Amino acid sequence: MPHNTEVAEARPRRSDETLDCLLRDRVAVHPEDPAVADPPDMRARTGRPPQQWTWARLDQEVDRLAALLLGHGVRRGDTVALQLPPGAELVQSVLACWRIGAVAMPLSVSLRDRSLTYRARRTGARTIVTSTRIGGHRPAAAAVALPCFPAVLAWGPDVPAGAVDLDAAAPAPDEPAAYLSRTGIGPGDRAAMLWTACDGELPYLHRDLQVVPQPDAAPAGEPDAASLTNTTGLTCPAGFRDVLLPWLHSGCRLVHPEEGTSDLTGSSRIPRP
Template sequence: MEAGASTGARRLHPPERVAEYTAAGWWEGATVDSLLRARVREHPGRPALVDPLNKADLVDSPPLRLTWAEIDAEADRLAAVLLRHGLGQGDVLGVQLPNTAEQVCVYLACWRIGVIVSPLPVQYREHETVQLGRLASFDAFVTASRIGVRRVAADVLAVRDRIPSLRLVLAYGTDVPAGAVALADEAALPYDPAAVSAYTGAHPAGPNDCVTICWTSGTESTPKGVPRCHNDWLAIARTCAEAPRMTSDDVLLNPFPMVNMAGFAGLFLPWLRVGCVLVQHHPFDLPVFLRQIAEEHVTYTVAPPAVLTMLLAREDLLAATDLSSLTRIGSGSAPLSEAMVRGWQERHGIGVINFFGSNEGTGMLTDPYDVPDPADRARYFPRYGAASGVRWSTLAADWTSLRLVDPATGADIEEPGVPGELRIKSPQVFAGYLHGSRLPSPFDASGYLRTGDLFEIAGARGEFLRYVDRAGDLIVRGGMNIAPAELEHLLSGHPAVAEVAVVACPDAVLGERVCAVVVPEQGAVVTLADLTGHLRELRIASYKLPERLEVRGALPRNPVGKVLKRTLREELG
């Protein structure tokens, strides 16, 4: 997909793939807006969406509890505002909002009229806004006058001239700065619903139309845009709703920012599929999280492994919280420990579902129904398509084709215990990167996605895959991905830094933290405060800042000069 300024639907997958997957029933031909309209027809007055308890600490707008009909009406009003300001099908809207009702309604408004959403984490600052806004050619940007203590709308306006395509900034909240449109005020103006209907009738959404451009935080210094259409998002949502056996009676608690695979596929889109209640949470705050489980009678949530491990060690917290409604939990983003999965199951009767995924579409899961043993569920994922005599209940088993490939020879691996790169073909896999013609193809000659993740065949019948290692050097800090190459590029601009390597160091709570290993310039002294101060001046997201500094005389390298980051990680513990 190539971004541009012209308005019009941007279709992602080739027609032959759409025809094949639709004929097989893997793609249903639905759109996100058609799911919303179905929920409104079924249960217009039923509670559907609940704001975070601490919303007042985040933004200047009151906490909301909305029914399906109220969500639909607000999405329609916001769609009218976007149309009034010249946005329409195929335009790209950058969105930087916390998990709130407003965020949900903005997304749904965009998808009603064909506007593409490019969501940014609230931690991103001017550096990332400019970088991604230029890559995706943002036509407009929606944020809040305040998110926490930051005046985000003002920050965006300050860099507006550095994003040539950006013609409009809209903001929620009070004290909206001059130059931005006060979105809540605009949405309160009278509008004609028939005008929105007329627009959608003249510009119908197709299931192959792009709806989001999310962003990788891979090992490259420049993030890659991952466009997604209705078809592949809703295929992912089918399996993520199926894994916990989600129904319309569930109450979901969402602590993951709705900016990428975890936030969209884990709870948001499954919520639209089944029509239950979605309770928003942001930023992650353990006392608030536990209070929401008790007060909202939450039945299903997702959480990083480090949080679930820490909670098991804090029986005092769990004993003081009513968890009686909670029946299952999803987790992923890092390998799960057997002790954690077993502890939740045996002490609290709660099954943990093991998810493995990526923005590009590596989608696998191990649930308590197919794999009741906690040890197997923590270590393994189903080897879909293997002739092992094992039947998997998930739809993904029927529509997913997997390969393990020897990275050196390119040969397929069929024997257990031999690591190979996982390659995958599925209706959950994306069509290709933004500006893909300028990048190496992520697909092999047979059309399989090259994931870069190493697995090996396991299990008595070869029915499982075991995760071996994460490709590249990605750092996962509390569920947030950090690209070392980006930080290395920025830190190398510090006058006292001769060489730098950024690697993960282990952390009991967050899983990993950022460590900068620096070789100083001759005679220079480098401190952690120097490095973080340098990065803060570049207006980079604070969660990326190094939290540990190691000063070395030289970096370990292999015979061809490549820095041995694995050696550094081992030395750091």
């Protein structure tokens, strides 16, 4: 199906909806339109080829990860640490948390043992989703060695012993839907835990993140029409306010630039060896 270059109008939100409803809206309206794309240099960053997903494929991948999180003990209200580079899998991980009512906590890729342990203990996070390699760092192996993370789920080649290989894992496909039918997730539930240098941890509820302005799409006919470039990390409030939520509300395509070609915040830059 050709890509619809017109950004979909955001329908009024109901007071009882959660952020997962935004994704379901997009899938229902334009399932085969492009949704999210990795940076072209993702292989150099992580050892994995760049991915491009439609809204339908993104929805499937969110369901898959949500089922794996449930299978490893994550439940409504639990905080899940996410240490991933900007790209499709970070977006997928945030959305998977929202699907089952868990709290997404994206963390800077530059954080190391002491900082990760501090944030995990402050928030009660016992699960981390990460990568086997991010630049010169091996975050999955580092997380396995930390007692604060009994569950480490990792993408990438050479997954270390003690971590779950997310590429090979086979979850129960209907588990998220079955869990949702038994569990009431509402707009008053926590959706995200973000960190800032000045204020420390900042919790956000589903209702706090629902109403945002739509992004301006590029003029029709241009190569990047109806797309939004992620020029800020999702580890900070601006990343949610200016990138993730406008993208979900509008239904445009979210693209990630190569490292060094954008103004990504320092907390999102890929660490060197």
